[in-house]
Every structure is written in C-alpha cells, then in structure tokens.
Amino acid sequence: MSADTPRVLVVEDERDLADLYATWLSDTYHVRTARDGHEALEKLDSDVSVVLLDRRMPDISGDDILDAIQDRDLDCRVAMVTAVEPEEDIIDMRFDTYLVKPVTRDELERTVSNLLVRDEYDExxxxxxxxxxxxxxxxxxxxxxxxxxxxxxxxxxxxxxxxxxxxxxxxxxxxxxxxxxxxxxxxxxxxxxx
Structure with missing residues (x-):
C-alpha cells in the first residue's frame, strides 16, 4: 500500500469484532483500531479518512467521540456502526451514514468506499x-x-x-x-x- 492509501479508524469495544472489521478492510486500506473511547481519541488525527464508530462503549460514548471529531475540525467521514436502533436523535448528529449491526463484509467495504467517494464532493x-x-x-x-x-x-x-x-x-x-x-x-x- 502506498502512503496515499486512505486510513480507516475502527472504534469498537468488542475485540473480536474490531479485529474482524480490520481484517476485512486491511487489504485495501491502512486500518487503525481503537477498543475504547480514550484510545480512539488518541488515534484520531488528520490522517484518518473514515471512522467506523460504535455508539455504545464503556468509557466514552461514540456520540462523544463524534462531538470530538467536530470540535477538532477533522475532515473525515464517519459511519456509526452500532447495535443501537436509530431514533430521532440521529437527525442532529453529524455523521455520514448509520449501520445497524450485524453488518456483512460487503456492506462494510461498500460503506467505506462510498464514504471516500463522498469525500471528493463539496460540503x-x-x-x-x-x-x-x-x-x-x-x-x-x-x-x-x-x-x-x-x-x-x-x-x-x-x-x-x-x-x-x-x-x-x-x-x-x-x-x-x-x-x-x-x-x-x-x-x-x-x-x-x-
């Protein structure tokens, strides 16, 4: 992979699931994993193109990490990948797409690819x-x-x-x-x- 290969940050507190997502994506993208909110905040920087973000984590919620992405003014696309069924609260959240677990490999790969395409268009x-x-x-x-x-x-x-x-x-x-x-x-x- 080249230095221009997009970087994906997988934020998932279930170790096996984080490893599975990383395995699925690692042939195409540079993948970082974070298994809790604190680690996510440490690994979240301007090199990250796409964040796959779980909403429910034991220390810092995915919602709070989403706020941190906005506060840091990072230019990355975000997919919420979660078991939390969507409610009206998602309307006010600043993410690009929302996937309800379980997700398939094709669904995850297609989501990352689509988010990278979206990134090429204006705000x-x-x-x-x-x-x-x-x-x-x-x-x-x-x-x-x-x-x-x-x-x-x-x-x-x-x-x-x-x-x-x-x-x-x-x-x-x-x-x-x-x-x-x-x-x-x-x-x-x-x-x-x-």
Whole structure:
C-alpha cells in the first residue's frame, strides 16, 4: 500500500469484532483500531479518512467521540456502526451514514468506499448525502404515521428541500457534463423511486 492509501479508524469495544472489521478492510486500506473511547481519541488525527464508530462503549460514548471529531475540525467521514436502533436523535448528529449491526463484509467495504467517494464532493453535497441517509434510515425503521407526527423528521425534510434548492442554484452554473451533476441526478432518481 502506498502512503496515499486512505486510513480507516475502527472504534469498537468488542475485540473480536474490531479485529474482524480490520481484517476485512486491511487489504485495501491502512486500518487503525481503537477498543475504547480514550484510545480512539488518541488515534484520531488528520490522517484518518473514515471512522467506523460504535455508539455504545464503556468509557466514552461514540456520540462523544463524534462531538470530538467536530470540535477538532477533522475532515473525515464517519459511519456509526452500532447495535443501537436509530431514533430521532440521529437527525442532529453529524455523521455520514448509520449501520445497524450485524453488518456483512460487503456492506462494510461498500460503506467505506462510498464514504471516500463522498469525500471528493463539496460540503453541500456531503451534507445532502448525510441528510438523505438519515431520512432513509428513519423511514426504514419507523412507521410512516410516527414520522408524520415527528417535528424533528419534518424539520429534516425541510432541511433536505432547502439544501436541494441551494444546490439547484449552484448546479445551474455547472457544466452539464460535470460529474457532480450526474451524482445529483442520481440522488433525484433515488428520491423519485421512494
């Protein structure tokens, strides 16, 4: 592997699971593992491109580590990989995607790969991906009637609409052949399928 190979930090307090994730990813990426929150904070630096973060750990929660990533202004993508079923609290959290354990090797590899692709786009597109991921997750896990009554979910929909409108303005100024335009069209096509 070259020095340019992306670095993935696996934060998982279950030793066997952390080792398994590292084994799955180590052929493609430089992998660091942290088995508790303190170790995660020590290994978290600007070299890390993707963090796979468990929410429940005995010393420092994944939520607190997520806050530390923001406080340190680190430019990395974050996937919450956890047994914690998603609730509305995820709407306010600054992660890119959320996986509920157990996860397969293909799912984990695809997630890391997708997060690295997202990293190539500007902040607005990254935020749209994140919001759309939260929307899809909540819609898969919660009853429509529950979501209709949720103020946070309605705010999420409003945020998505507002961000899309802002991006539409930006995209109007970008050449139609640009890769970003194709990505945005894919997002719209996915939305129409819902």
């Amino acid at each position: 607005g597109i990254q935020r749209l991906f994140s919001l759309a991921s939260k929307k899809a997750l909540l819609e898969a896990e919660k009853e429509p009637s529950t979501l209709e009554q949720s103020e946070k979910y309605q705010d999420l929909l409003d945020d998505i609409d507002q961000l899309r409108a802002e991006l539409d303005d930006k995209l109007a100024r970008i050449d139609a052949a640009d890769d970003l335009t194709a990505v945005y069209r894919d997002l719209e096509a996915d939305d129409r399928r819902d």
